[in-house]
Amino acid sequence: MQIETITTHPYDDQNPGTSGLRKKVKTFQQPGYLENFVQSIFDSLNDFAGKTLVLGGDGRYFNRAAIQIIIKMAAANGFGELIIGQGGLLSPPAASHLIRKNQAFGGLVLSASHNPGGPDEDFGIKYNVANGGPAPEKYTAAFYQCSQAIDCYKIAAMADIDLDSIGTQQVGDIKITIVDPVTDYAEMMQSIFDFPLLKQSIGSGYIRLCFDAMHAITGPYAKRILEDMLGAKPGSVINAEPLEDFGGHHPDPNLAHAQELAAKMFGPDAPTFGAASDGDGDRNMIMGSHIFVTPSDSLAIMAANAHLIPAYAKGLSGVARSMPTSQAVDRVAAKYAIPCYETPTGWKFFGNLLDAGKITICGEESFGTGSDHVREKDGLWAVLFWLNLIARKRQPVADIVHDHWLKFGRDIYSRHDYEAVSSDIANGIIEHLRSRLPTLAGQAFDEYIIKYADEFSYQDPIDNSISHNQGIRIGFENGSRIVFRLSGTGTVGATLRIYLERFEVDAEKHDQDAQAALADLIDLAEQLSEIKKRTGRTEPTVIT
Numbered sequence: 001m002q003i004e005t006i007t008t009h010p011y012d013d014q015n016p017g018t019s020g021l022r023k024k025v026k027t028f029q030q031p032g033y034l035e036n037f038v039q040s041i042f043d044s045l046n047d048f049a050g051k052t053l054v055l056g057g058d059g060r061y062f063n064r065a066a067i068q069i070i071i072k073m074a075a076a077n078g079f080g081e082l083i084i085g086q087g088g089l090l091s092p093p094a095a096s097h098l099i100r101k102n103q104a105f106g107g108l109v110l111s112a113s114h115n116p117g118g119p120d121e122d123f124g125i126k127y128n129v130a131n132g133g134p135a136p137e138k139y140t141a142a143f144y145q146c147s148q149a150i151d152c153y154k155i156a157a158m159a160d161i162d163l164d165s166i167g168t169q170q171v172g173d174i175k176i177t178i179v180d181p182v183t184d185y186a187e188m189m190q191s192i193f194d195f196p197l198l199k200q201s202i203g204s205g206y207i208r209l210c211f212d213a214m215h216a217i218t219g220p221y222a223k224r225i226l227e228d229m230l231g232a233k234p235g236s237v238i239n240a241e242p243l244e245d246f247g248g249h250h251p252d253p254n255l256a257h258a259q260e261l262a263a264k265m266f267g268p269d270a271p272t273f274g275a276a277s278d279g280d281g282d283r284n285m286i287m288g289s290h291i292f293v294t295p296s297d298s299l300a301i302m303a304a305n306a307h308l309i310p311a312y313a314k315g316l317s318g319v320a321r322s323m324p325t326s327q328a329v330d331r332v333a334a335k336y337a338i339p340c341y342e343t344p345t346g347w348k349f350f351g352n353l354l355d356a357g358k359i360t361i362c363g364e365e366s367f368g369t370g371s372d373h374v375r376e377k378d379g380l381w382a383v384l385f386w387l388n389l390i391a392r393k394r395q396p397v398a399d400i401v402h403d404h405w406l407k408f409g410r411d412i413y414s415r416h417d418y419e420a421v422s423s424d425i426a427n428g429i430i431e432h433l434r435s436r437l438p439t440l441a442g443q444a445f446d447e448y449i450i451k452y453a454d455e456f457s458y459q460d461p462i463d464n465s466i467s468h469n470q471g472i473r474i475g476f477e478n479g480s481r482i483v484f485r486l487s488g489t490g491t492v493g494a495t496l497r498i499y500l501e502r503f504e505v506d507a508e509k510h511d512q513d514a515q516a517a518l519a520d521l522i523d524l525a526e527q528l529s530e531i532k533k534r535t536g537r538t539e540p541t542v543i544t
């Protein structure tokens with residue numbers, strides 16, 4: 001096999017964000033752009049000659065073309081085997097599982113998650129390490145450093161690989177195995193949850209479900225597991241066919257974007273259970289008949305009830321949440337006397353805690369939950385977890401949620417996003433907030449007295465690495481919080497996120513609408529940050 005060395009020049013924008021490198025497809029299609037980043041990853045890794053790399057993506061536009069390029073580069077750089085999902089498809093949790101199961105050196109996951117797809121939309125790539133999880137910051141910093149000095153990349157002169165036929169072939173020195181993307185993942189789910197009980201509850205009609213795959217990768221996974229294996233009625237999985245442009249929608253599982261599902265769940269004769277997943281299948285939205293469960297509540301409810309799920313029957317070693325996620329799970333951890341860790345936003349920060357056995361379940365406000373079964377958040381896992389809970393408790397979602405609030409109180413929560421703000425303005429807002437931090441503690445805004453105001457830093461308890469500037473936190477004497485952060489996953493300008501939460505212990509007030517209940521905090525967030533004033537916007541782009 002002939003290896004070509006192609007001369008290239010650095011692109012200055014290849015610094016990975018919260019979850020890999022995400023850019024417009026057109027950016028990735030520039031000459032050498034994808035190749036530079038892949039070569040920079042390979043150049044910063046050691047000792048992978050002859051080893052295995054897992055490869056797959058969320059099936060969005062450019063997925064197949066990118067996979068063909070990466071196959072040739074992996075061959076040229078000396079990998080011994082590639083394990084690739086059929087059709088180039090692998091959800092991050094399925095890829096994570098394959099890396100772990102096959103003791104692979106690592107994996108490349110092509111995904112821009114919940115961002116829209118198509119020739120004018122987004123694409124992304126991230127590297128996962130041998131534990132199956134997203135590369136920690138020390139790796140991503142090295143990728144960026146290499147990308148800034150790159151002058152050539154290596155690529156094998158070989159024909160495109162047939163991605164659609166399952167099987168193994170040897171091409172020169174590299175073995176290429178195309179696997180069914182669902183089989184191993186489905187087997188793992190069977191080992192975690194009570195499938196016979198689920199089959200019985202779904203088959204008997206006790207649970208009627210609707211899963212919105214949003215024309216993204218979970219279509220084939222959900223059809224196989226929910227319909228074929230668990231007996232949900234054909235058609236229970238809607239928008240099941242993965243499309244390169246997700247049917248023109250944002251494959252983002254929230255009430256703003258999963259409108260078809262939301263209409264069903266708040267409509268007449270609503271199913272017992274509703275859920276949606278994102279473009280690459282690692283996020284989840286949980287709904288019941290006439291109720292939406294916030295991701296922060298979902299995490300807390302999972303932690304509080306984990307003993308009802310076969311794989312977690314022995315209890316949890318600990319839990320973790322990202323800093324902006326509500327404190328609901330902290331209350332569960334306190335009650336059951338297990339550790340609760342607060343990490344920066346980004347699944348990569350859970351990896352060390354999971355590897356060290358410090359936590360069993362973790363999650364984020366951004367519609368992500370997962371456990372130690374893989375090292376990625378896992379949308380369908382969360383769906384099966386909830387189905388298993390409903391079946392075990394014989395309670396509808398709304399009752400499970402209300403019972404939880406009764407026991408622990410309700411952390412009323414919302415996130416307001418201002419998307420595509422000019423980067424200068426967004427940075428100015430963060431600077432403005434930063435400059436106010438030293439003087440805020442002790443200030444009173446009606447009944448809201450500021451207890452602390454700081455910028456979140458995290459020291460990893462396992463490797464002691466420190467991550468600074470992970471969001472601005474303003475905490476109040478009454479337990480309420482406002483957090484401000486710049487997103488690390490957007491591809492146009494900057495996205496400003498405001499996270500708002502207020503604790504309500506009074507059961508009479510648990511049913512309030514979140515926006516109304518948070519109105520004072522929303523006003524206060526504006527007073528502190530001047531986002532509307534500085535951006536000229538009158539309202540957030542998305543409220544979740």
Ligand code: G16
Pocket residue numbers: 018019112113114278282283322345346347348364366368486487488489490497
């Ligand atoms: C990624 C990360 C998550 C993070 C989310 C939002 O998820 O893996 O840990 O919470 O982005 O990040 P940000 O607030 O910086 O936009 P995904 O589903 O996009 O891969």
